[in-house]
Amino acid sequence: MSAETFVKGKTIELRKKHIGPSCKIFFSHDPIKIVKAKGQYMYDEKGRRYLDCINNVAHVGHCHPDVVKAGAQQMELLNTNSRFLHDNLVLYAQRLQATLPDKLSVCYFVNSGSEANDLALRLAWQYSGHKDVITLENAYHGHVSSLIAISPYKFIQLSDTEQIQSVHVAPSPDVYRGKYRADHPDPASAYADEVKDMIHRVHEKGGKIAAFIAESLQSCGGQVIPPPGYFQQVAQHVRQAGGVFIADEVQVGFGRVGTHFWAFQLQGEDFVPDIVTMGKPIGNGHPMSCVVTTKEVAESFMASGIEYFNTFGGNPVSCAIGMAVLDVLEKEDLQGNALRVGRYLTGLLEEQKEKHPLVGDIRCQGLFAGVELVKDRLKLTPATAEAQEVIYRLKEQCILLSADGPHRNVLKLKPPMCFTKEDADLLVGKLDHILTELEEALGLKFHNALSVENESSKRKPTDENGRQHLGGLAHGGGSSQEDPQIAKRIRS
Amino acid sequence: MSAETFVKGKTIELRKKHIGPSCKIFFSHDPIKIVKAKGQYMYDEKGRRYLDCINNVAHVGHCHPDVVKAGAQQMELLNTNSRFLHDNLVLYAQRLQATLPDKLSVCYFVNSGSEANDLALRLAWQYSGHKDVITLENAYHGHVSSLIAISPYKFIQLSDTEQIQSVHVAPSPDVYRGKYRADHPDPASAYADEVKDMIHRVHEKGGKIAAFIAESLQSCGGQVIPPPGYFQQVAQHVRQAGGVFIADEVQVGFGRVGTHFWAFQLQGEDFVPDIVTMGKPIGNGHPMSCVVTTKEVAESFMASGIEYFNTFGGNPVSCAIGMAVLDVLEKEDLQGNALRVGRYLTGLLEEQKEKHPLVGDIRCQGLFAGVELVKDRLKLTPATAEAQEVIYRLKEQCILLSADGPHRNVLKLKPPMCFTKEDADLLVGKLDHILTELEEALGLKFHNALSVENESSKRKPTDENGRQHLGGLAHGGGSSQEDPQIAKRIRS
Numbered sequence: 001m002s003a004e005t006f007v008k009g010k011t012i013e014l015r016k017k018h019i020g021p022s023c024k025i026f027f028s029h030d031p032i033k034i035v036k037a038k039g040q041y042m043y044d045e046k047g048r049r050y051l052d053c054i055n056n057v058a059h060v061g062h063c064h065p066d067v068v069k070a071g072a073q074q075m076e077l078l079n080t081n082s083r084f085l086h087d088n089l090v091l092y093a094q095r096l097q098a099t100l101p102d103k104l105s106v107c108y109f110v111n112s113g114s115e116a117n118d119l120a121l122r123l124a125w126q127y128s129g130h131k132d133v134i135t136l137e138n139a140y141h142g143h144v145s146s147l148i149a150i151s152p153y154k155f156i157q158l159s160d161t162e163q164i165q166s167v168h169v170a171p172s173p174d175v176y177r178g179k180y181r182a183d184h185p186d187p188a189s190a191y192a193d194e195v196k197d198m199i200h201r202v203h204e205k206g207g208k209i210a211a212f213i214a215e216s217l218q219s220c221g222g223q224v225i226p227p228p229g230y231f232q233q234v235a236q237h238v239r240q241a242g243g244v245f246i247a248d249e250v251q252v253g254f255g256r257v258g259t260h261f262w263a264f265q266l267q268g269e270d271f272v273p274d275i276v277t278m279g280k281p282i283g284n285g286h287p288m289s290c291v292v293t294t295k296e297v298a299e300s301f302m303a304s305g306i307e308y309f310n311t312f313g314g315n316p317v318s319c320a321i322g323m324a325v326l327d328v329l330e331k332e333d334l335q336g337n338a339l340r341v342g343r344y345l346t347g348l349l350e351e352q353k354e355k356h357p358l359v360g361d362i363r364c365q366g367l368f369a370g371v372e373l374v375k376d377r378l379k380l381t382p383a384t385a386e387a388q389e390v391i392y393r394l395k396e397q398c399i400l401l402s403a404d405g406p407h408r409n410v411l412k413l414k415p416p417m418c419f420t421k422e423d424a425d426l427l428v429g430k431l432d433h434i435l436t437e438l439e440e441a442l443g444l445k446f447h448n449a450l451s452v453e454n455e456s457s458k459r460k461p462t463d464e465n466g467r468q469h470l471g472g473l474a475h476g477g478g479s480s481q482e483d484p485q486i487a488k489r490i491r492s
Numbered sequence: 493m494s495a496e497t498f499v500k501g502k503t504i505e506l507r508k509k510h511i512g513p514s515c516k517i518f519f520s521h522d523p524i525k526i527v528k529a530k531g532q533y534m535y536d537e538k539g540r541r542y543l544d545c546i547n548n549v550a551h552v553g554h555c556h557p558d559v560v561k562a563g564a565q566q567m568e569l570l571n572t573n574s575r576f577l578h579d580n581l582v583l584y585a586q587r588l589q590a591t592l593p594d595k596l597s598v599c600y601f602v603n604s605g606s607e608a609n610d611l612a613l614r615l616a617w618q619y620s621g622h623k624d625v626i627t628l629e630n631a632y633h634g635h636v637s638s639l640i641a642i643s644p645y646k647f648i649q650l651s652d653t654e655q656i657q658s659v660h661v662a663p664s665p666d667v668y669r670g671k672y673r674a675d676h677p678d679p680a681s682a683y684a685d686e687v688k689d690m691i692h693r694v695h696e697k698g699g700k701i702a703a704f705i706a707e708s709l710q711s712c713g714g715q716v717i718p719p720p721g722y723f724q725q726v727a728q729h730v731r732q733a734g735g736v737f738i739a740d741e742v743q744v745g746f747g748r749v750g751t752h753f754w755a756f757q758l759q760g761e762d763f764v765p766d767i768v769t770m771g772k773p774i775g776n777g778h779p780m781s782c783v784v785t786t787k788e789v790a791e792s793f794m795a796s797g798i799e800y801f802n803t804f805g806g807n808p809v810s811c812a813i814g815m816a817v818l819d820v821l822e823k824e825d826l827q828g829n830a831l832r833v834g835r836y837l838t839g840l841l842e843e844q845k846e847k848h849p850l851v852g853d854i855r856c857q858g859l860f861a862g863v864e865l866v867k868d869r870l871k872l873t874p875a876t877a878e879a880q881e882v883i884y885r886l887k888e889q890c891i892l893l894s895a896d897g898p899h900r901n902v903l904k905l906k907p908p909m910c911f912t913k914e915d916a917d918l919l920v921g922k923l924d925h926i927l928t929e930l931e932e933a934l935g936l937k938f939h940n941a942l943s944v945e946n947e948s949s950k951r952k953p954t955d956e957n958g959r960q961h962l963g964g965l966a967h968g969g970g971s972s973q974e975d976p977q978i979a980k981r982i983r984s
Contacts, residue, residue, distance in 0.1 A: 005579040012577065018585035019574070020600040020790050022800035026575040033577035036570045055572065057803060063568055072564035076555055078528045079777035080547065082511070083518040085504065085525035087497040093510035108512040111603040111779045112804060118636040143802060144610040146637045154798055280803055285571035287603045287779035287804035298512050306646055308514035310635060311549060311772055312604060312779035 004045045008033050026402075027395055037062030040416045040423060042400070050398045051423055056414035059254055059281030060328040067284045070324035074317045081311055082109070088319035095326050096290060099261045101272045106298040108291040109314030113250035113279025114142030116289040119308075120246045120275045121146055121211065123293055127274075127300040128242050130208035134198060137172040138221030138406045141213060141248055150213060153220050153406075168202060170195050172218060173226035176361040176372060177380055191226070192233030199241045209243035211275075216263030219251040222405025223370020223412055225363050231267040239274075244297065250279030250289070255329055255417065258339030258366025266365065284325050288318040334417040335366075342366035344421045345413075348428040356435045357444045358383055369413040371431075372405070375444070382407030386438050393434045399427055496537045500525050518894075519887055529554030532908045532915060534892070542890045543915055548906035551746055551773030552820040559776045562816035566809045573803055574601070580811035587818050588782060591753045593764045598790040600783040601806030605742035605771025606634030608781040611800075612738045612767045613638055613703065615785055619766075619792040620734050622700035626690060629664040630713030630898045633705060633740055642705060645712050645898075660694060662687050664710060665718035668853040668864060669872055683718070684725030691733045701735035703767075708755030711743040714897025715862025715904055717855050723759040731766075736789065742771030742781070747821055747909065750831030750858025758857065776817050780810040826909040827858075834858035836913045837905075840920040848927045849936045850875055861905040863923075864897070867936070874899030878930050885926045891919055 006014065011033060015025075025031045033045045039061040042050045052058070060067065074088070082089055093107040110116050125131060133150055135141070140153035148154050149164045163169075173191040175182045180190040199209055212234055218224035235245040252263040253276075260266060264273055274297060279289040301308070312318070329335060346364040349371060353359040360374030360383075373383035373390070387403040390411060394401050404412045411431075415423070439445070498506065503525060507517075517523045525537045531553040534542045544550070552559065566580070574581055585599040602608050617623060625642055627633070632645035640646045641656045655661075665683040667674045672682040691701055704726055710716035727737040744755040745768075752758060756765055766789060771781045793800070804810070821827060838856040841863060845851040852866035852875075865875035865882070879895040882903060886893050896904045903923075907915070931937070 005583060008577065011579055011582055014582035014586060015577065018582060018589060018597060018599055019806075020598055020785075020800060021794040022790070022796075022798065023574060023600065023806075024799045024801065025577065031577050034570060034572060035578075037572060042570075042572070042576075058572065062572070063570065065568075068564065068567045071567055072560065075560045075563055076557075078526060078534075078555065080526060080529060080534070080550065080554070082515060084534075085500065085507065085517065085523050086527075087503055090503055090506035090510060091497060094506060097510055105510060106512055107510055108515065112607065112802070114802075115604065115606065115636065122637055122640075143800060144607065144636050144638065145614055148614075148798075285804070285807065285809070287807075287810070293512075298514070302513040304514075306514065306640075307516050308512060308635060309516065310604070310606075312777070314511075314515075315777065315779075317777070318779070 004033070004035055008045065026400075027392065032395070040419050048398060050400050051426060053399060053401045053413050053415045053419070053423075053427060055400075055416060056251060056256065057280045057285050058416045059256075059284050060325055060332070060334060061416045061418040062285075064284060064324075064328055066328050066331075067286075067321055067324045070320045071286060071317055074320035077316070079315050079317045081309075082314040083309070086316050086319075088316040088323070089314050092319040092322050095323060096278075096292065100276065100292060103272055103294050104276060104292045106293050106295055108293075108308065108310075109318065110289045110291065110310050111287050111312050112142075112289050113248075113277065114144045114147055115310070115313075116250065116277035116279055116291045117141045117213070117246075117248060118144050118146050119291050120213070120248075120277050120293075121150075123275055123291070123297050123301050124211035124244045124246060126304050127244060127297045128208070128210040130210040130242055132166045132168060132202050132207040132209050132243075134168045134170050134195060134209065134212045134238070134243075136214050136218065136221065137169055138218065138224075139172075139214065140220040141215075142250075166207065168198055170198055170212075172221060172224055173230050174218075174222065174224045175227055176363070177222075188227040188229035189233060191230055192237065195234045196237040199237055203241070209238060209241040211244050211246050212238040213246040213248060215248040215251060216266070217252045217257070217365060217368055219368075219412070219414070220404050222372070222407075222410045223363050223368065225365055226267070228267050231264060231273075232271045235271065235273070244274035246275045246277065247273035248277050250277055251414070252368055253278050254281045254325070255335030256281070256338055256366050256368050256414070258335060258342045261335065263365070263368070282325065283318060283321045286318060286321045287312070288322060289313075329417070332418070337419075338366040338417050341419055341421055341424060342369070345369060345424040345428070348424055352428060352432060352435065355432070356439060357446050358386060358435050358439055358442075367413070367415055367417060367419055370405075371411040371413070373409045373411065375442070382409035384409045386442075387411060389438060390431065390434050394427075394430060397430050399430055401427075496525070496527055500537065518892075519884070524887070531910050532912075540890060542892050543918060545891060545893045545905050545907045545911070545915075545919060547892075547908060548743060548748065549772045549777050550908045551748075551776050552817055552824070552826060553908045553910040554777075556776060556816075556820055558820050558823075559778075559813055559816045562812045563778060563809055566812035569808070571807050571809045573801075574806040575801070578808050578811075580808040580815070581806050584811040584814050587815060588770075588784065592768065592784060595764055595786050596768060596784045598785050598787055600785075600800065600802075601810065602781045602783065602802050603779050603804050604634075604781050605740075605769065606636045606639055607802070607805075608742065608769035608771055608783045609633045609705070609738075609740060610636050610638050611783050612705070612740075612769050612785075613642075615767055615783070615789050615793050616703035616736045616738060618796050619736060619789045620700070620702040622702040622734055624658045624660060624694050624699040624701050624735075626660045626662050626687060626701065626704045626730070626735075628706050628710065628713065629661055630710065630716075631664075631706065632712040633707075634742075658699065660690050662690055662704075664713060664716055665722050666710075666714065666716045667719055668855070669714075680719040680721035681725060683722050684729065687726045688729040691729055695733070701730060701733040703736050703738050704730040705738040705740060707740040707743060708758070709744045709749070709857060709860055711860075711904070711906070712896050714864070714899075714902045715855050715860065717857055718759070720759050723756060723765075724763045727763065727765070736766035738767045738769065739765035740769050742769055743906070744860055745770050746773045746817070747827030748773070748830055748858050748860050748906070750827060750834045753827065755857070755860075774817065775810060775813045778810060778813045779804070780814060781805075821909070824910070829911075830858040830909050833911055833913055833916060834861070837861060837916040837920070840916055844920060844924060844927065847924070848931060849938050850878060850927055850931055850934075859905070859907055859909060859911055862897075863903040863905070865901045865903065867934070874901035876901045878934075879903060881930060882923065882926050886919075886922060889922050891922055893919075
């Protein structure tokens with residue numbers, strides 16, 4: 001099949017007809033048609049090259065030849081379910097186990113991060129015999145119904161917010177915008193104490209804690225890095241209540257943080273979760289995922305008497321691909337690259353923070369980075385529209401980035417792990433230019449920061465790039481929700 | 493990587509150490525190590541060839557070269573998410589739509605049958621604004637928590653059977669063993685009326701029906717073929733109550749039934765479900781799946797304001813593979829083959845029923861077939877242990893079959909669609925021989941049928957092949973649950 005069958009307009013028309021409208025597209029006013037990709041680059045139907053700064057799934061680089069080869073060779077030989085013995089399954093489980101603390105030794109292979117987190121809940125419910133789950137503010141853990149229920153990022157958008165009684169939302173350990181900030185003497189303990197208090201309140205109402213679940217670094221929730229020591233304390237409180245600690249590494253695992261293979265390891269050597277879930281980068285795009293837990297949790301799940309069968313999970317092709325990803329990570333020292341390029345990128349972004357009043361906070365850990373834009377550094381007024389504007393202008397310059405977080409004002413960087421210092425230079429150079437223009441338009445200067453309240457801090461159903469504010473205007477789309485004053489400044 | 497890295501014993505040892513013990517293996521007393529497969533054949537590490545009569549995932553034949561090629565080529569070019577435009581996505585959606593009634597025009601691509609059925613529930617809940625779900629006795633719809641809740645096949649096994657209040661179990665429309673049988677003048681209406689009455693009872697308790705969900709042919713539930721007209725009447729009752737009809741085609745779709753592409757079409761041309769879910773065979777083993785629904789249901793889901801994003805769902809590789817599967821089905825006329833070989837197989841199995849008192853019922857539709865074994869044709873006493881014995885003895889003769897249903901006494905045939913008449917001859921020839929031996933051991937003859945009550949009709953947590961009765965003995969495994977009298981007869 002050729003790379004392009006239809007002209008772009010026809011593709012858009014067919015997509016509108018046949019694909020669920022809830023499946024959003026990037027840059028809906030002028031979506032991109034990508035026909036091929038290699039390394040950290042994607043190419044549209046006209047051959048235009050985009051620098052991919054958002055795709056953490058293409059972990060070792062788009063279409064890495066070693067991964068493609070491993071998948072193709074195994075597809076030719078055998079692809080069947082795990083009810084037969086196969087060496088790939090056990091070899092891969094061994095390889096994964098070797099990256100983890102010894103205690104985490106039992107794997108369940110599934111097809112997606114959502115399947116992994118749902119199974120983690122089932123394991124926790126069965127092991128603890130309890131039902132209540134503590135999740136974090138702004139958390140996103142997947143799209144199946146059990147996970148929407150523990151994902152405030154999703155369920156706060158529902159009109160008839162019917163939060164399940166056994167789900168409890170603890171404050172996000174965000175030391176920039178959260179309840180306890182960088183100036184607090186011990187934010188880790190303060191946030192952990194919030195969880196402890198929550199457990200008491202749950203107990204008072206007759207509930208029993210099955211699990212605390214958190215991404216090791218909150219991604220969709222705004223690229224939040226919890227203060228070290230927080231997880232240890234939370235785990236202690238949760239275990240004391242008979243529950244387990246689930247570390248969701250779906251977005252952030254596999255060396256991305258540079259210093260460690262798993263992001264939960266940033267909390268300290270003494271922290272071991274009871275369950276770890278993996279996903280996105282695990283197969284470089286191949287649909288696969290894994291849950292790893294302790295022997296005790298696995299045996300308790302077994303004791304329920306219910307078999308767990310996953311048709312595609314752990315098939316020889318997925319395992320071959322998973323092993324190839326681990327091989328490439330090692331061979332090309334991509335964790336080392338994430339550390340080196342991540343540090344370089346952090347330096348560049350810190351300079352941007354010095355220079356631009358719009359940059360409120362820089363949160364970097366390897367090739368996981370967040371740039372939080374604010375219109376007022378004291379009030380932390382989210383620069384939502386400006387973040388969207390940055391995204392759209394970068395796209396016009398062939399750089400793919402996204403903005404996320406509860407206010408959609410955090411520029412989210414999670415590029416393929418082969419991202420280079422030159423890529424970082426290119427990105428930050430363009431960002432610098434765009435921020436300068438935006439600040440000029442807004443009249444934003446240091447010591448003279450405008451205190452413009454954003455029209456709404458609540459996320460609205462809109463396109464993937466949240467383009468309900470400035471975006472429509474600057475691109476001729478028009479929007480009834482824009483603030484004419486800001487728009488005028490931006491256009492000028 | 494070579495086809496075998498470890499000796500079999502080492503593979504078993506590593507599996508025990510690193511793979512969740514709830515993930516069962518076929519023939520746990522002596523599992524098979526499969527290293528390659530082609531068409532309807534699988535090969536173990538010693539080169540022994542097995543005829544695969546159970547793998548409905550390897551739909552167009554294991555490792556079909558056209559499917560492998562399509563996947564490998566697209567993996568080399570691009571594998572990314574559906575937030576970018578891509579022609580494979582819309583082309584494949586068009587192709588799938590062309591196999592369905594016009595009304596079913598909107599697709600959501602996901603990674604597994606479980607993800608598909610969970611999304612179907614979310615669509616139904618949102619569209620109807622209701623919560624209650626009607627499911628069938630013995631139904632299995634997937635492994636995520638929302639689906640365990642609507643899968644009696646699974647949840648009856650839980651020790652603390654805590655059935656969710658909004659889930660209602662209607663009688664299985666099984667005209668052999670169910671409430672209304674072949675001698676009933678109108679079993680379709682009788683079973684549909686059961687659903688109608690159930691809806692009334694739900695309403696009386698203040699509930700509201702969101703959906704009725706059923707496999708178009710119940711597979712794990714015992715290869716049950718509902719009487720034609722049943723779905724139409726159920727759909728009418730459910731829609732009148734404001735709910736939708738979900739047809740689960742995960743196990744039985746894509747031409748398997750021979751006469752039609754979708755098994756729900758067996759009910760009659762006038763039947764159109766509101767939601768159809770697909771899975772297993774869709775990608776010949778590649779992890780992919782789809783939900784198709786109407787524009788109305790899709791728009792109502794959109795109106796919730798919540799985006800649906802599935803990281804891997806609908807990626808260009810999955811779509812390329814899905815298209816290749818449809819191409820092979822057409823090019824090799826595999827639906828026609830299912831019809832022809834299915835009819836031939838039905839004939840052979842009907843002869844077995846004439847000959848063997850153990851064969852209580854034959855239910856065939858294309859290459860979907862069930863052979864229900866009973867020890868007494870009047871009392872329908874399930875021949876559970878005998879069914880397990882058949883499975884084990886066939887395995888020793890290199891034929892792979894499984895037994896399922898609530899009593900695990902239904903031999904379940906769902907081979908790759910390239911299954912031939914010669915394969916059918918081989919299978920039924922061996923089956924004939926085994927049944928003859930078993931009946932001799934049991935002293936079972938026509939007009940002199942023994943009325944041996946089975947020790948338990950309830951499924952127990954045991955190995956995938958349910959080997960808690962005769963099996964252990966005949967293979968030296970030993971079992972505390974065996975009936976010594978039967979065992980003695982079998983051994984003699």
